[in-house]
Amino acid sequence: MRNIYWDSFWSFFKIGAFTLGGGYAMIPLIQRTVVEDRKWLSEKDFIDLLAIAQSAPGVFAVNMSIFIGYKLKGWKGSIITTLGAVLPSFIIILAIALVFQQFKTNPWVIKVFMGIRPAVVALIAAPTFTLAKSTGINLRTLWIPVVSALLIWLLGVSPVYIIIAAGLGGYLWGRISKNNPEKPEKS
């Protein structure tokens, strides 16, 4: 058996070291590692975690690492996974701040990033469909993700409001369907 502390640290270290473009870009890597490879979380728990990490203040990906660390090994696990997620950024940025002042004007760096950016967008788009399947979205609930996405994309609504509205909606729907037990519909 591998040491769980080392394993979780190393997993989040790799996630931190290879995600460009911040928070959302880290989701596909975290999902692949935590849900599919290591099986530390179920797909459903993972989606709940996305909601929690988004609702709490702070850095999205770090919030996710804190939760997963806690689930694995309590607060000690949290410290380990947070360190893993933060350290790569810290080391890389310090190295850049100390040495490469012309980093962003280097033509090779620019070329590499021109190749990476569309791939990152694809990496974010792909798990959307996997997650849609595991949340059990059907024709009747399809409008929820579609309307949420359009509100954010076209109208620039903050995701925080979407989360609040969806949580409230779920709560109210839960109360309504409890009052009508003969109609066990789920939102």
Add this chain to the structure above:
Amino acid sequence: MILFLKLFYSFLKIGLFGFGGGYAMLSLIQGEVVTLHHWISPSEFTDIVAISQMTPGPIGINSATYVGYTAVVNAGYSSTIGILGSVTATLAVTLPSFVLMLLISKFFLKYQKNTVVESVFKGLRPAIVGLLAAAALVLMNSENFGSLQSDSYQFYISVAIFIVSFAATKFYRVNPILMIVICGVLGAILY
């Protein structure tokens, strides 16, 4: 010493009120370090944002590390002491969410089966799928793909990279890290 305390306090606030991810956090950082304290000039800040986006890791952490270093060096200290500035800012920006997330995790894992919590999350889950879709849609812009008018070569290559990466990760389960490395190499070769 006073500078370090102020830096810590500023980034503590940024960490506590930074809802909505990296980009929302950037405007808070700007307000504190550029507008309020003048630790960093506006053009330095723009550079820091660009580098934070171009380097791996969460943007909030990247910019905190960079701002902490630059603020201390700008105040006339050596680059070794600048590293302490990085440590201060990064620690401070992570601390509030660390404490909060620890409490939330504890609460969630305990009350996960509670019917109220369960129905709230039943509403949240489909919306989260929408959030993720929106994140991908927002990023489909000329900054990431180039534009058909000004640089059609970059645009077509970008679209091809997008389609191949999407198919590779979705249908062939190619590891996302490997995909990023491959596309970086492709960029260096093709452009």
